[in-house]
Amino acid sequence: MSISNQSNIIHKLAAVLGNILVFLFPKKASELSKNRITLIHKNKNNLNIPERLMRFALVNKLDKIQDYDKIAEMNRNFWVNKEATELFSDTEDKFENDFLPNCSFVFDLLKKELLNESEEFDTLVEIGTGNGEVLNYLSAEFPQINRFVGIDLSSDQIEINKERFSNNKRVEFVTADASDWVNQHGSSNTIFVSSDGVLEYFLEQQLQEFLNQVYRLGKTFFVAIEPNGVDHNFETNPNSQLYGKEPSFSHNYPKLFKNAGFNLWHFSQKTGFKGGTQTFVGAKY
Known part of the structure; x- marks a missing residue:
């Protein structure tokens, strides 16, 4: 057999x-x-x-869900709910078991890219910071950056993070919608990061508008670590499609970043990652 x-x-x-x-x-x-x-x-x-x-x-x-607007609303409602903290707690071991061995390489590449820049980048913003592990790690990896901001929709998780990482004076955690935060506080010379699936919860048009918004800030870097459906071929299907049982959205990240005006300094994928494909994008203004 x-x-x-x-x-x-x-x-x-x-x-x-x-x-x-x-x-x-x-x-x-x-x-x-x-x-x-x-x-x-x-x-x-x-x-x-x-x-x-x-x-x-x-x-x-x-049940399968095909209504894109309903999916986006359902997912957002979950992440602002207190139940999201249970999921973040459940996934704390993912930092050691998944992020460090599989994803940290892209930040080594970012370090090399920053060496070629004449301007200094003084702020790093993590969109969808979750339990704050990645942001705390990045604050140690990039000592030249003064300010690290973790944004998340879950106010309960943000309060947990503030207490947990209170000894790290270089990190701050804020309850906010990513687009609203960029509108109110975004500036040039900022590095934006999404890790372990954050942009997958944006509708395609919303994500394109958000990337356009970030690009308009001026000199910026963006590192996105996002899942894609294993069957999503960007060449044959350049648009977004549903992914997984949640479901969320498998986006064509290279296309969306380029549409916003960014140049890509890195693009790679790891197939078979957690049953799908993990996509790594490094983009800059």
Whole structure:
């Protein structure tokens, strides 16, 4: 029997067992599926085997959503909700296990790019800072930068971050919409960062307008680490498409950055990353 056939049998068996457990324990099933995004991204290490089987069955039964505006509204409503803090807590180990080994290389490349700049960049802004781990790390990696700002929609998580990183006087955390913050506080000589999936929650037109907005600030850098659907070929389908079961949006990031006027100093992808493709873009004014 091939590995593929064995995998299919295992998945079918897991679905059957999961559905049986969902039927037998409806209260637990309701707790697991109280929110679509939490259900999908719940850390498996925090679940016992029956709960994992139930989660697998529940995820497979999620209804498909095709209304782009509804998807964007649903995702935004989750990230401003207090439940987002549970997900950020669940993913703290991702910094050590995923970000450092798989994503930190792009910031080594950024260091080399900055050496070629005659102007100094005094501010780094992380859009969608989450639990603040990445911003705290970057403040140590870039000692020449004076100010590090972490923006997130979750006011609860921002308060957690303020307390957790209170000893790091170079970082600050702000509850804000990214576009509103750029309108009110954005300036040139700033580095913008998104990490582990943030821009994927923007509608394509919203993301294009946001990148246009950042570009108009003047001298800026942007590092985006974002997921794409494994089947999203930018050449055959240059536009955004749905990705995953949340769902979110798989954007053609090189195209959108170039449309805004940015020059790309880096573009790469890692396929098979968490079941999809991880895209790395380095752009500058």
